[in-house]
Amino acid sequence: xxxxxxxxxxxxxGKSTVAAQLATQEGWQIVSTDRIREQLFGDxxxxxxxxxxxxxxxxxxxxxxxxxxxxxIYDATNVRRCHRRQFLTRARSWGFDTIEAYWxxxxxxVCLERNQRxxxxxxxxxxxxxYRQLRGGSPSVKEGFDRLIRDRFPYPCNQLPNCH
Numbered sequence: 832x833x834x835x836x837x838x839x840x841x842x843x844x845g846k847s848t849v850a851a852q853l854a855t856q857e858g859w860q861i862v863s864t865d866r867i868r869e870q871l872f873g874d875x876x877x878x879x880x881x882x883x884x885x886x887x888x889x890x891x892x893x894x895x896x897x898x899x900x901x902x903x904i905y906d907a908t909n910v911r912r913c914h915r916r917q918f919l920t921r922a923r924s925w926g927f928d929t930i931e932a933y934w935x936x937x938x939x940x941v942c943l944e945r946n947q948r949x950x951x952x953x954x955x956x957x958x959x960x961x962y963r964q965l966r967g968g969s970p971s972v973k974e975g976f977d978r979l980i981r982d983r984f985p986y987p988c989n990q991l992p993n994c995h
């Protein structure tokens with residue numbers, strides 16, 4: 832049975848850290864849009880042509896779905912509901928029997944702070960746009976997930992930047 836775990840969260844929310852932990856501890860494979868951009872364009876910061884990135888995402892996921900015990904994490908922001916729904920339909924057609932979502936619900940201010948500490952920073956206006964997209968379509972099992980895990984950041988944050 833092929834099992835897919837879709838990570839959802841802003842840049843700096845901890846998606847890649849969670850993916851690496853699961854890969855190490857539980858043997859999950861990772862399909863990461865950042866890694867794919869690095870392979871294709873020589874640098875994860877180069878966005879490149881999305882159709883080219885998507886073709887490689889699809890190729891990797893199809894191969895894993897066809898393996899008898901495929902367990903894969905899709906490491907991307909996945910902030911837009913309409914894109915998640917389209918992805919779910921495709922993933923099921925590739926043979927994934929179980930599709931779960933893991934939403935890293937981390938305050939915007941925390942993500943922005945973490946982003947500032949990174950070598951490869953995502954521009955603040957892009958993170959703010961993603962924040963609005965995610966808040967406008969919060970993940971739900973109604974999208975077609977078999978299960979949704981919402982991991983809320985444990986510390987309240989009262990000073991969100993003005994991205995509304």
